[in-house]
Amino acid sequence: MALYVQKFGGTSVGSIERIKAVAEKVKGYRDEGHDVVVVVSAMSGETNRLIALANEINDDPTPREMDMLVSTGEQVTIALLSMTLNHMGCPAISYTGSQVSIVTDSSHTKARIKKIDDDKIRNDLNLGRVVVVAGFQGADEEGNITTLGRGGSDTTGVALAAALKADECQIFTDVDGVYTTDPRVCSKAKRLETVTVEEMLELASLGSKVLQIRSVEFAGKYNVPLRVLSSFQDGPGTLIVAEEVDAMEEPLISGIAFTANEAKLTVLNAPDMPGVASRILGPVGDANIEVDMIVQNVAPDGKTTDFTFTVARGDYKKAMGVLEGVVEEMGSGEISGDNGIAKVSLVGVGMRSHAGVASKMFKVLSDEGINIRMVSTSEIKISVVIDEKFMELAVRALHTAFGLDKEED
Ligand code: ASP
Ligand code: MG
Numbered sequence: 001m002a003l004y005v006q007k008f009g010g011t012s013v014g015s016i017e018r019i020k021a022v023a024e025k026v027k028g029y030r031d032e033g034h035d036v037v038v039v040v041s042a043m044s045g046e047t048n049r050l051i052a053l054a055n056e057i058n059d060d061p062t063p064r065e066m067d068m069l070v071s072t073g074e075q076v077t078i079a080l081l082s083m084t085l086n087h088m089g090c091p092a093i094s095y096t097g098s099q100v101s102i103v104t105d106s107s108h109t110k111a112r113i114k115k116i117d118d119d120k121i122r123n124d125l126n127l128g129r130v131v132v133v134a135g136f137q138g139a140d141e142e143g144n145i146t147t148l149g150r151g152g153s154d155t156t157g158v159a160l161a162a163a164l165k166a167d168e169c170q171i172f173t174d175v176d177g178v179y180t181t182d183p184r185v186c187s188k189a190k191r192l193e194t195v196t197v198e199e200m201l202e203l204a205s206l207g208s209k210v211l212q213i214r215s216v217e218f219a220g221k222y223n224v225p226l227r228v229l230s231s232f233q234d235g236p237g238t239l240i241v242a243e244e245v246d247a248m249e250e251p252l253i254s255g256i257a258f259t260a261n262e263a264k265l266t267v268l269n270a271p272d273m274p275g276v277a278s279r280i281l282g283p284v285g286d287a288n289i290e291v292d293m294i295v296q297n298v299a300p301d302g303k304t305t306d307f308t309f310t311v312a313r314g315d316y317k318k319a320m321g322v323l324e325g326v327v328e329e330m331g332s333g334e335i336s337g338d339n340g341i342a343k344v345s346l347v348g349v350g351m352r353s354h355a356g357v358a359s360k361m362f363k364v365l366s367d368e369g370i371n372i373r374m375v376s377t378s379e380i381k382i383s384v385v386i387d388e389k390f391m392e393l394a395v396r397a398l399h400t401a402f403g404l405d406k407e408e409d
Pocket of ligand 2: 009
């Protein structure tokens with residue numbers, strides 16, 4: 001018999017009806033003889049509602065009190081779920097994060113888990129109980145309630161699975177797995193049977209918001225088998241594994257991530273000499289603006305160069321302001337910018353052992369008449385920057401060209 005940690009998100013516990021459905025599911029696993037620890041989020045919308053209440057007082061509420069407030073959402077759902085299970089004749093007990101000693105650092109609203117004492121949970125499991133734990137929360141060494149950042153219940157689930165050496169951490173959500181790309185953009189997107197932690201991190205950070213990124217990192221670090229599956233329909237979901245087992249079977253590309261949330265800035269005719277990159281990017285970093293891609297052109301005349309980088313679209317104006325100061329200070333260079341760009345990325349561990357992915361990608365895009373403005377690569381990813389208006393076309397063309405389309409049914 002196995003030990004499962006099962007995490008149910010806000011939509012899955014969004015009403016009493018749904019909580020009953022979750023209880024049925026959990027009871028099903030218990031009836032088969034498995035041990036189950038359940039982690040739940042707050043009912044959908046509840047965390048946002050609580051944050052909005054705080055913001056009615058001021059924009060920047062005391063972080064400690066914020067955690068005291070938002071952690072209550074999960075306390076409601078653990079109680080309701082445990083009551084439901086008990087009512088169904090399935091013994092259950094609920095605990096807040098601090099009650100099961102989820103000890104975090106003291107960075108309120110974005111705390112990190114330091115240790116978990118699993119004694120209490122094991123004891124309850126041995127007594128035949130389902131243990132229901134509040135996601136998203138813990139307490140620091142002084143006992144102050146902390147929270148783990150938005151979407152943090154995923155991380156609670158994986159951390160508990162690691163501490164308990166569970167056979168699997170199952171994240172039940174409103175999608176039935178991880179897809180090759182966003183099905184809303186590409187109707188031929190298909191569910192992946194497995195995806196590696198590395199690939200998932202690239203797909204997640206590029207906008208496939210299925211799991212909190214930290215939970216995936218955690219799963220990789222502690223080797224926790226992690227499965228994403230639907231609360232609402234049966235199916236195997238997607239298993240996130242530490243390493244691809246059979247390298248021969250690896251597809252070249254596992255998924256395509258994309259985001260329109262990008263902008264690019266260029267300093268034209270900057271002096272081509274040591275220190276320029278840091279003179280440009282130093283102040284950008286100091287302004288707390290995160291830079292993604294960076295390209296510096298070869299100087300045709302050996303004296304000046306063009307320096308381009310991308311930032312999140314929300315930082316575009318701010319970055320422009322910073323660059324104006326930089327150019328003035330350097331005494332040369334002109335600034336240009338474009339906030340109508342998108343980034344499209346091919347992701348796959350199979351790329352490591354295959355050449356030619358980039359050239360094929362460029363060919364597919366050129367056949368569609370799409371101009372590539374910037375390129376960056378890593379071991380398992382190739383990203384291009386293109387005009388935003390071509391983003392969806394690019395995703396669909398690449399999806400077909402790299403053999404990711406699902407079979408017609
Ligand atoms: N309730 C928290 C949030 O909405 C944590 C979670 O759902 O994972 O972010
Ligand atoms: Mg979530």
